[in-house]
Structures are given as C-alpha cells and as structure tokens.
Amino acid sequence: MGTDAVILVGGMGTRLRPLTLSAPKPMLPTAGVPFLTHLIARIRDAGVRHIVLGTSYQADVFASYFGDGSDFGVEMEYVVEAEPLGTGGGIRNVADRLRGDTVLIFNGDVLSGVDLRALLATHDSTGADVTLYLTKVADPRAFGCVPTDADGWVTAFLEKDPHPISDQINAGTYVFDRAVIDSIPSGRAVSVERETFPGLLRAGARIAGHVDATYWRDLGRPSDFVAGSADLVQGFAPSPALPGPVGSALLLPGAEVDPSAVVSGGTTVGARASVGAGAVVEGSVLFDGATVRAGAVVRRSVIGFGTVVGEGAVLEDAVVGDRAHIGRGVELLAGARVWPDVVVPDGAIRFSSDL
Numbered sequence: 352m353g354t355d356a357v358i359l360v361g362g363m364g365t366r367l368r369p370l371t372l373s374a375p376k377p378m379l380p381t382a383g384v385p386f387l388t389h390l391i392a393r394i395r396d397a398g399v400r401h402i403v404l405g406t407s408y409q410a411d412v413f414a415s416y417f418g419d420g421s422d423f424g425v426e427m428e429y430v431v432e433a434e435p436l437g438t439g440g441g442i443r444n445v446a447d448r449l450r451g452d453t454v455l456i457f458n459g460d461v462l463s464g465v466d467l468r469a470l471l472a473t474h475d476s477t478g479a480d481v482t483l484y485l486t487k488v489a490d491p492r493a494f495g496c497v498p499t500d501a502d503g504w505v506t507a508f509l510e511k512d513p514h515p516i517s518d519q520i521n522a523g524t525y526v527f528d529r530a531v532i533d534s535i536p537s538g539r540a541v542s543v544e545r546e547t548f549p550g551l552l553r554a555g556a557r558i559a560g561h562v563d564a565t566y567w568r569d570l571g572r573p574s575d576f577v578a579g580s581a582d583l584v585q586g587f588a589p590s591p592a593l594p595g596p597v598g599s600a601l602l603l604p605g606a607e608v609d610p611s612a613v614v615s616g617g618t619t620v621g622a623r624a625s626v627g628a629g630a631v632v633e634g635s636v637l638f639d640g641a642t643v644r645a646g647a648v649v650r651r652s653v654i655g656f657g658t659v660v661g662e663g664a665v666l667e668d669a670v671v672g673d674r675a676h677i678g679r680g681v682e683l684l685a686g687a688r689v690w691p692d693v694v695v696p697d698g699a700i701r702f703s704s705d706l
C-alpha cells in the first residue's frame with residue numbers, strides 16, 4: 352500500500368524570534384521561498400504525493416499558501432491542534448487522515464540531502480516497526496542522541512542529553528508502520544522523543560537506524576537559518592524548488608543591487624529589496640522590500656520585511672525584525688536581535704544584545 356507524509360509544523364519557533372512573530376518557522380523565506388516548499392518538493396520527487404501538515408502555532412498561514420497542494424504537485428491536508436500536542440501528539444492527531452501502511456514523518460525545520468527512497472527501502476528490508484534517519488554532528492547536546500548496535504538497530508533514545516554517549520543523532524525524519532501510530536495515546540500532549548521512542552524500545556519494538564552522511568541542518572537557530580538558506584542558494588543543500596539558478600547570490604524579481612555592491616556567499620535579495628553603492632552583503636537573507644544603504648556591511652544576518660539598514664552600518668550575525676530602521680553607522684554584532692518596528696538612531700554604537 353501507499354505511503355503518506357506527515358510534516359510537524361506546530362512549534363512556536365521561539366529561538367528564531369522576532370522572525371517567527373510574523374510567520375511560523377517553516378514558512379520563513381529560505382532561498383526565496385517558504386522553507387516548506389523545499390521539503391514538499393523533495394517529498395514529491397520521492398514519489399509520495401499525500402502530505403498532511405500537523406499545525407498549531409499560526410495554523411492558517413500554511414493552508415493559505417499551499418492550498419490543496421495542486422500547484423506544488425501534491426495533495427495537502429491540514430490538521431490543527433487547538434493546544435499544541437507535542438511531536439508525538441501531533442503525529443497521533445493526524446492518524447485519521449492516513450491512507451497507507453507506511454508513514455514518512457518530518458520535523459518541519461530540517462534541511463537535508465538524505466535519499467528518501469533509500470530511507471523507505473531500509474524500513475522495508477529490515478522489517479522494522481519504526482526507522483529513524485540518523486546523522487552525526489560535532490555537538491549532539493541540542494538533539495536526540497541515538498546509538499545503534501552493530502546490526503543498525505537503535506539501542507536508546509536520549510533527547511537533549513547534556514552528556515551524550517554518541518555523536519549520532521536523530522535527524523528528524525522517521526518511517527512508521529501505521530499500527531505504531533495508533534498505539535500513541537490520543538487527546539493529550541506526547542513527546543515522540545521523550546515518551547514514544549523510549550517506550551517503544553522498552554516494549555521491545557524494533558527500531559532501525561538509517562545513517563546518512565549527506566547534507567543535514569536543523570534551521571531552528573538564527574545562525575543555522577541563514578547558513579541553510581545560503582547553502583540552498585549555493586547548491587550545497589539540494590532542492591528541486593530553488594527559484595533561480597544555483598550561484599553565489601539569488602535575486603528575486605524586482606531586487607536591485609548597485610553594480611558597485613558585492614553580494615555573495617549565498618545571499619538572497621528579496622523581491623523589491625535593494626542594496627546600495629559599495630555595500631557588502633555576504634551569506635545573508637534580505638526579506639522582500641528590505642533596503643541596505645550605501646557602504647553598509649551585512650554578514651550572516653537576516654533583515655526583515657521592509658527593514659532599512661542605514662549607510663555604513665555594520666551587521667554581523669544579527670537578526671532584524673520587520674519594518675525596523677537601523678541608523679547610519681550603527682554596528683550590530685554577535686547575535687544582536689532587533690524587534691519589529693524598532694528605530695535604532697544614527698551613530699557608531701555597538702550592540703550585541705536585544706533591542
């Protein structure tokens with residue numbers, strides 16, 4: 352029987368504030384399109400056409416953009432959690448929409464190059480109840496640590512362990528047998544990572560690991576969000592949905608870049624956004640209608656919708672909300688965040704904190 356896809360998109364995107372005040376994390380423009388567009392295109396290309404979104408925070412935004420999915424070559428359905436049910440609760444909550452025996456489940460904020468057909472093939476050939484896509488990272492503490500034995504079977508699931516026993520982590524994509532989904536309790540919040548996976552292991556369920564070393568990044572933090580967008584633009588992260596040729600920058604319709612400006616490192620310049628004379632924009636995301644004035648320097652930063660960066664301002668690793676105004680010569684460094692509509696007056700002031 353067929354395979355359904357479920358994408359969990361109910362999180363509040365707290366770590367990406369203030370960007371996620373105006374849009375849920377999976378809908379933030381990433382290499383020119385809402386992030387989910389890349390994931391949906393990869394799911395479609397793997398031959399899976401029925402996609403159910405498990406939504407909660409800003410639930411309406413998804414359906415108004417993707418509709419019934421036909422413009423994207425898929426069939427989309429939406430299920431809303433009035434109160435967030437957690438990752439496991441979100442999966443259980445879409446059970447009545449599922450049609451097949453096998454379900455591909457995605458965290459909605461992971462950019463990856465894994466071959467989804469190969470992941471499904473691992474599930475088939477091992478006869479596992481659940482198969483987890485696993486990858487290796489330098490610092491596993493922010494993720495689910497998932498060790499496997501010599502035959503590839505998962506031996507433990509340790510979510511956000513401060514002292515991980517392995518550098519192998521849950522990459523945030525699962526294959527479930529339909530029957531396992533029905534065993535998750537309904538009507539209450541459940542964490543698939545903290546409750547369902549450890550419980551399944553205790554009960555003797557067979558959970559297989561599918562280890563893959565191609566591109567992987569969770570876009571939940573600002574530094575990863577900008578880096579992921581830049582990797583898509585430069586073709587380091589694969590996507591069938593990139594709205595332009597792979598290159599050192601992506602300019603959306605109506606973007607204007609002065610010939611003396613340098614825009615590079617996978618920067619996206621949004622629709623009707625502009626970059627002035629002599630400005631440098633590197634590895635950044637300029638949302639639609641953003642303005643970077645002459646001589647400004649913007650590195651690894653996100654500039655919100657309609658926001659202005661004044662002449663000679665320097666932004667590094669900064670996140671600036673929508674419609675803000677950064678004065679001339681202001682320096683915003685090291686993870687500074689500016690809330691929407693804030694006006695930062697002219698001056699060579701250094702900020703690395705919230706404004």
Ligand code: GDD
Binds near residue numbers: 362436461493494496
């Ligand atoms: N429907 C629904 N309801 N979705 C939710 C809820 C909820 O209550 N809570 C979170 N989600 C969605 C988020 O929108 C996101 O797409 C996904 O579930 C994962 O949540 P994150 O908040 O991004 O989790 P994380 O990044 O800290 O950790 C998870 O992902 C890592 C890999 O990227 C865990 O699954 C880790 O084990 C994993 O290593």
Ligand code: MG
Binds near residue numbers: 458
């Ligand atoms: Mg995440």
